[in-house]
Amino acid sequence: MPQARTNKTASSRDIGIDLGTANTLVYARGHGIVLNEPSVVAIKADSGTALAVGNEAKATIGRTPGSITAIRPLKDGVICDYEAAEEMIRHFVRKAVPGRRGRTRMVVCVPSGVTGVERRAIVDAATRAGAKSVHLIEEPMAAAIGAGLPVAEPRGSMVVDIGGGTTEVAVISLGGIVTSQSLRAGGDRLDAAITDYVRKEYGLLIGERSAEDAKMAVGSAWPVPDRPELEGRTVLVRGREKIGGMPRTLELTAAEVRAALDEPIEAIIAAVRTTLEDCPPELSGDVMEHGIVLTGGGALLPGLDLRMASATGIPVFVADAPLDCVAIGSGLRVEELDRL
Secondary structure, eight states: OOOOOOOTTSOTTEEEEEEOSSEEEEEETTTEEEEEEESOEEEETTTOOEEEETHHHHTTTTOOOTTEEEEOSEETTEESOHHHHHHHHHHHHHHHSTTOOSOEEEEEEEOTTOOHHHHHHHHHHHHHTTEEEEEEEEHHHHHHHHTTOOTTSSSOEEEEEEOSSOEEEEEEETTEEEEEEEESOSHHHHHHHHHHHHHHHHOEEOOHHHHHHHHHHHOOSSOOTTOGGGTTOEEEEEEEETTTOOEEEEEEEHHHHHHHTHHHHHHHHHHHHHHHHHSOHHHHHHHHHHOEEEESGGGGSTTHHHHHHHHHSSOEEEOSSGGGHHHHHHHHHHHTTTTO
């Protein structure tokens, strides 16, 4: 994967933003990725004032008093709270590029399936947060660039970017997206699947952070031959009984967590199949030969590459540093802003 290029004479006012549902990454021109924080804002209910953003705000999720609300300004990859998103972008830009002078040129990543209204909301929020100009790049294209795929060549390259709110599947050739699927389900849906499983099977209500911790600790999509220790692991989750309301601790096995994740994983694989079916035959042959590349946080789920390869009959590879691919792709576009 291409590394973040450094140009000491470049203006740090030019930045690329991977504005994700779960995390936001900022790439500063000439410096690489300079910020990676949760896309969370803690809001004071009576005045709407932002009290904390990013890491500090995430620590308050599920633990705030009635006067404070911890929210995610983005849902399924698009803005659902305009004012909170604007404040979050402004905060991250100030933190990533301290002491900057003048307004900032931004390259912002968006899901391939966003509507014109949703695109306009992102542009407006970035402009009000201090952008001099805003250039949008679709997430699968940014992911492919960041993963080092030959997107400019007359060859089909397939990328599956599994983020917090969306999964982007695309076949790219000659610098453009030939066919794509944008599934509004990603890491958050995986967490929700664990929450639903525990509620239905055990009558226990757990929070999203507990579900995410369980996924990170023992989650998998397929038995992993070189990691047999996963099969015997368990994780403790704490929650409140649906009936009675008393706190309780539950031990979940790796097999149970895998079963809970089955439905959203199948949805992702179905999107991959649909994209392949819509792909021109010549490009399908390229994908068969060179394989599918996974990026995003979901790519780190053990066994996902093996399960997808088994379901499609195509080799599947996890990109180097999959969490950073979209941000690096937007950053490489930032490095070319003057030429563009």
